[in-house]
Amino acid sequence: MIQLYNYFRSSASYRVRIALELKGLSFDYIPVHLTRDGGEQFKPEYRKINPDALTPTFISDEGERLTQSLAIIEYLEEIKPEPALLPGTAIERAYIRSIALQISCEIHPLNNLRVLNYLTGTLSLDAQHKSTWYAHWVESGFASIEQKLNDDKRTGIFCFGDTPTVADICLVPQVFNAERMKVPLDHYPTIMRITTAARQLEAFARAEPSLQPDAF
Ligand SMILES: N[C@@H](CCC(=O)N[C@@H](CS)C(=O)NCC(=O)O)C(=O)O
Numbered sequence: 001m002i003q004l005y006n007y008f009r010s011s012a013s014y015r016v017r018i019a020l021e022l023k024g025l026s027f028d029y030i031p032v033h034l035t036r037d038g039g040e041q042f043k044p045e046y047r048k049i050n051p052d053a054l055t056p057t058f059i060s061d062e063g064e065r066l067t068q069s070l071a072i073i074e075y076l077e078e079i080k081p082e083p084a085l086l087p088g089t090a091i092e093r094a095y096i097r098s099i100a101l102q103i104s105c106e107i108h109p110l111n112n113l114r115v116l117n118y119l120t121g122t123l124s125l126d127a128q129h130k131s132t133w134y135a136h137w138v139e140s141g142f143a144s145i146e147q148k149l150n151d152d153k154r155t156g157i158f159c160f161g162d163t164p165t166v167a168d169i170c171l172v173p174q175v176f177n178a179e180r181m182k183v184p185l186d187h188y189p190t191i192m193r194i195t196t197a198a199r200q201l202e203a204f205a206r207a208e209p210s211l212q213p214d215a216f
Helices: 011-023 044-049 069-079 090-111 113-120 127-151 166-180 189-199 202-206
Strands: 002-006 027-031 057-059 065-067
Touching: 002 011, 011 069, 011 090, 011 166, 011 202, 065 069, 069 090, 069 166, 090 113, 090 127, 090 166, 113 127, 127 166, 127 189, 166 189, 189 202
Parallel strands: 002 027
Antiparallel strands: 002 057, 057 065
8 A cells, every 4th residue: 555654734745645646546644744843754753764854755555665746746657657647748748847847846945844944943034024935936936837828838727738737736736835825826817727627626626735634
């Protein structure tokens, strides 16, 4: 049985949950609470499993351990190619990956919990400055993705065509995160239209943070 060490609000965990749901793969949900007791990700037991002290950590049916949500999702794509999360030609797949990476490399790491904690802890920024930092990176990243989606004729119901891909799998959790941090999203109608469409799919709905066993 696949095991997923994850946290309901973690957007990287949320990506993997969506991919597992789309692929129809069941898994054991093992919660790692990122804020309780200073963060369970820092506990020696968890660091043994994932020395990065980040969620998610994926354990395959064979007991192989993997970190990094996009590596996990590409592994799932290889062991269960249908439905395809990276469809199309080589250039189309690279385009889909470029949107996924724009979110997971350019937006998400700057707004990760440990970065925000460093700003308010070590650098003594107040809550207002933290929110300004957070909104800045979401807004600049989303503005560029919005333009890309509006300019590209391959944009359909979803980021690429009419079936969900790894781009949507990264987009929806990032929107969830931005909504939670109260970033105004009215300037990104295409991103929001795609997010609304994805949320209507059962797989995305089942992966939603509030429905997870560790949600409070
Ligand atoms: N690039 C990694 C990012 C993993 C990551 O940053 N996870 C966050 C939650 S979304 C985390 O565990 N943060 C804990 C912390 O910042 O202390 C991936 O895609 O898996």
